[in-house]
Amino acid sequence: MKEASPGYRPVTVFVAGIAVIALVALVTVAVVQNKPLPKSTRYRYGIVLDAGSSHTALYVYKWPAEKDNNTGRVTQTESCPGISSYASNPQGAGDSLRECMLKAAKWVPSSRHGETPLYLGATAGMRLLNVLSAVEGALHSYPFSFRGARILSGPEEGSFGWGQATTGALDLGGASTQISFVSAHFNGSQSPGNLMTFRLYGNDYDLYTHSFLCYGKDQALRQTLARQTQSGQSSVSDPCFHPGYIRVREYSDLYNTPCLADLAPRTPPTNFTLLGTGNFQGCQELIKSIFNFTQCRYSRCSFNGVYQPQLQGSFEAFSAYNYVLDFLNLTDTSVSLEDVKARLREYCATPWSLLQKQHPTTKRKYLAEYCFGGTYILTLLTEGFNFTADTYKDITVVRQIKGSDAGWTLGYMLNLTNMIPAEAQDTPPLPYAGYVSVMVVTAVVLALILLFLAYRLQRTHCSKPHKIV
Numbered sequence: 001m002k003e004a005s006p007g008y009r010p011v012t013v014f015v016a017g018i019a020v021i022a023l024v025a026l027v028t029v030a031v032v033q034n035k036p037l038p039k040s041t042r043y044r045y046g047i048v049l050d051a052g053s054s055h056t057a058l059y060v061y062k063w064p065a066e067k068d069n070n071t072g073r074v075t076q077t078e079s080c081p082g083i084s085s086y087a088s089n090p091q092g093a094g095d096s097l098r099e100c101m102l103k104a105a106k107w108v109p110s111s112r113h114g115e116t117p118l119y120l121g122a123t124a125g126m127r128l129l130n131v132l133s134a135v136e137g138a139l140h141s142y143p144f145s146f147r148g149a150r151i152l153s154g155p156e157e158g159s160f161g162w163g164q165a166t167t168g169a170l171d172l173g174g175a176s177t178q179i180s181f182v183s184a185h186f187n188g189s190q191s192p193g194n195l196m197t198f199r200l201y202g203n204d205y206d207l208y209t210h211s212f213l214c215y216g217k218d219q220a221l222r223q224t225l226a227r228q229t230q231s232g233q234s235s236v237s238d239p240c241f242h243p244g245y246i247r248v249r250e251y252s253d254l255y256n257t258p259c260l261a262d263l264a265p266r267t268p269p270t271n272f273t274l275l276g277t278g279n280f281q282g283c284q285e286l287i288k289s290i291f292n293f294t295q296c297r298y299s300r301c302s303f304n305g306v307y308q309p310q311l312q313g314s315f316e317a318f319s320a321y322n323y324v325l326d327f328l329n330l331t332d333t334s335v336s337l338e339d340v341k342a343r344l345r346e347y348c349a350t351p352w353s354l355l356q357k358q359h360p361t362t363k364r365k366y367l368a369e370y371c372f373g374g375t376y377i378l379t380l381l382t383e384g385f386n387f388t389a390d391t392y393k394d395i396t397v398v399r400q401i402k403g404s405d406a407g408w409t410l411g412y413m414l415n416l417t418n419m420i421p422a423e424a425q426d427t428p429p430l431p432y433a434g435y436v437s438v439m440v441v442t443a444v445v446l447a448l449i450l451l452f453l454a455y456r457l458q459r460t461h462c463s464k465p466h467k468i469v
């Protein structure tokens with residue numbers, strides 16, 4: 001009997017060869033071919049300027065380049081001066097955004113500048129077209145893809161700030177305030193002007209939304225001052241300011257707003273002296289006087305004859321709701337309305353001199369107005385929007401919604417870049433890491449099977465007794 005030859009059979013060599021080639025090929029494809037994009041181009045960016053009544057805010061958004069539907073993370077924000085204050089100096093309005101825009105140019109990788117959309121949306125009191133056109137000119141000079149500056153309508157301002165079907169949005173700005181929510185009792189037939197319809201992820205939504213111009217925090221305050229100066233008083237005792245607060249204000253300055261058009265006394269003195277008395281109750285009465293509750297031609301109204309369906313679901317409150325309630329330690333809405341009132345009663349009565357000592361770093365203008373702000377918020381929510389002791393708990397005060405700064409800017413950008421998905425998404429593609437893992441595991445398993453097969457073939461070949469021919 002002749003000993004079996006120790007050499008490999010060609011079929012064994014062939015199978016083992018295939019195994020090695022398969023392994024190398026698959027790992028190569030997985031690792032080399034599907035290399036992630038270089039860091040600087042892995043993301044896309046979008047910039048939105050929110051030209052509000054009190055300041056302009058810049059938001060830089062960032063999302064993975066392969067997934068336009070995965071938008072929504074705000075990466076940087078910056079506050080620039082308000083462009084409305086440049087009404088008489090349009091050139092200055094454009095220049096005022098320079099610092100903000102230079103920061104944006106640093107934050108967005110330069111290879112992405114040219115394709116990064118840049119939008120400016122102006123809200124509420126910003127109907128100053130000459131300023132807007134100057135700003136447009138200035139924004140064209142940056143390396144981004146500028147897509148225009150425009151004024152948002154009230155419904156747009158309200159509805160783009162709304163993000164989740166079950167959660168309403170409450171936005172309190174300086175010039176206007178917005179309320180938006182989905183209500184089973186609303187289909188637009190009662191009041192078509194308050195209806196915004198959306199198709200999102202395969203569902204249709206009928207959103208109720210209303211923007212109250214002149215009922216933002218600053219314009220509401222001016223309205224209360226107007227109530228107290230209608231006969232050209234030279235001194236005013238204002239319950240919404242702290243005891244000991246005293247300030248001389250100019251009539252021309254106070255009445256220099258469309259919200260108080262035709263209300264200015266005919267021959268007022270130049271100035272009036274504002275004296276704080278720090279009385280919550282009195283402040284609330286004064287604030288109530290700027291709302292009209294008497295006329296309503298619908299089944300139900302909020303105020304000023306504006307239709308509002310029954311409140312429904314939870315709410316997220318942001319902007320000045322957040323600034324003011326955060327300062328007053330009142331963002332916890334599980335605190336009862338009675339306790340909120342007690343806190344405001346005590347806070348408004350705090351002497352101005354003491355308050356300044358307690359908060360040396362807070363901007364004086366803001367500090368002086370938190371008593372008014374808190375009282376206004378409480379009154380707007382309960383008397384205006386009809387929140388009750390019970391439904392007040394449904395409000396969450398937020399700075400951010402789902403990781404993005406709360407507000408209308410993200411919705412505005414997604415809408416203008418056609419990135420709001422109307423239909424439900426297909427199963428999402430495998431992320432890069434998942435893809436590589438699947439490829440490597442498949443390759444290794446395949447190679448192991450083939451190597452095992454080769455080994456078995458070789459063994460059968462060696463152990464089988466060879467026939468002697």
Ligand SMILES: Nc1ccn([C@@H]2O[C@H](COP(=O)(O)OP(=O)(O)O)[C@@H](O)[C@H]2O)c(=O)n1
Nearest residue numbers: 052053054055173174175217218319320323
């Ligand atoms: N840190 C801040 C910023 C703004 N505010 C006030 O919050 C209100 C809304 O500010 P905003 O800039 O969101 O208003 P708009 O510019 O959108 O009209 C204004 O009355 C500001 O004076 C504040 O109390 N604390």
Ligand SMILES: [Ca+2]
Nearest residue numbers: 052123173319
């Ligand atoms: Ca705003």
